[in-house]
Amino acid sequence: MRYLTYRPANNVKRTIAYLIDTVPIQMGLYLVSHAYFGVSPIIDRTSPPAVQEAALQARLLIGLGTVGIWIIYCTLAELSPMQGTYGKVAMGIRVRPVQGTKLTIGQVLGRNAAKILSFAPCCLGFYFAFFTNGNRAWHDSLSGTAVSDHR
Template sequence: MNYGGFWMRVVAYIIDLVILMALLFPLIFIFGTSTVETADMSFSANAQSDSPLLNLVFTLIGLAYFVGFESSSMQGTPGKRALGLVVTDMDGRRISILRALGRYFAKILSSLILLIGYIMVAFTERKQGLHDMICSTLVVQGKPGETGADPEVFN
């Protein structure tokens, strides 16, 4: 079984960020909010808008994007699909919306511990991050619906 390795997943995430930014920047300009800090004019991923409602909308868009795509018949975000990766449960099946939601929130934990939860992908046997281990998921190379449940492959 070919698991999605660390660098493949990093590239997939960058593709997803570009797509999300393309969706979010029009909202930023419509509402007159900028993620550019005026003090040093550098991009800040942690910049907060002036509107709590806009922050909520950004969060919901990100949540819908990752949970929606990973639990859909595509079995992965457009970034993952561009690299031939799918998200499965431990038996190679498509994950449910609840599991995708849990995986999304478990990524927060992976981030909070100095990204170690993500770095784990490079060092674990099945290329699982902390969020994958918590939610019993795998990221594998393959096509949606074709990874199948083969006990010898997934166990």
Template sequence: MEFEITHELRANAWRRLANYLIDLAVQYGLGYLIGLAAALLTYIDIFGPLEYIEAMNKIEEYLLGFVISFVYYFTFESLTGGRTLGKYITGTKVLTWYGEKPSVGRFAKRSLCRLIPFNPFSFIAENPRGWHDSLSDTVVVEISKYEQEVNYRKAFNEIGSPVDDNTNQWGA
């Protein structure tokens, strides 16, 4: 069912912050696992990855963080229909403004826009909406509120619908 997402259906700032913090923790964990994998390779006499990581400068570290972030968000959101681990925990998901699942291209654009240096500050506003939302034309909704609205709209649309001819209105 297609309808425009209203402000009431959107995830509030606290849920968005929780999503961010949970997903950031997962990304740091992924970075740690990459380092651990490089260290474990030394046990089979493969030293190159660990030496490279140890010799990285700040720019390379930031680039690695950007790659991890992009891969994390893009993979999770595109494979799960708009959810990351943070969104699973907080009961939210990404949709278009018309309540549809975004395309893979929108998820890619959304993930790339997260790399804009001051993107986190785009939430400091009277009606906060991150640049990664506005530039990709997506919105994060609370699933329970969204599904309730869908059910209300379906029920409303069924009012006045013809009754099935095989049964009468009294169930006989």
């Protein structure tokens, strides 16, 4: 049996860290999309079709923009000495290699590119962390990384 050489981060901490990181991005994109499209992305079904179309485009901008900005932000933050985003630092967790002592640029780039695979099938890759030894999501397993408690 293989024993873990790190203490896996609690999945609740990982989820809260994700929210700390993405909610400000979503709020900023909400304001940008509201200014650009001139409608709220949150619209009821009784609105005219043109307004519904603009709201749909705004929601698409917010969704795809959040993922894109978040992946770039995570890549830069994980390459920093903090080894994680502000959300991870606030929750006392960090990204680390499963083997070795320092994250490589390849691991960080691979981890964050693989997040697209974790998102693709209804976010299954993220939920995978709740059921694996070591609480590793698909993108962690593919890149040889893990999220561990730092405190």
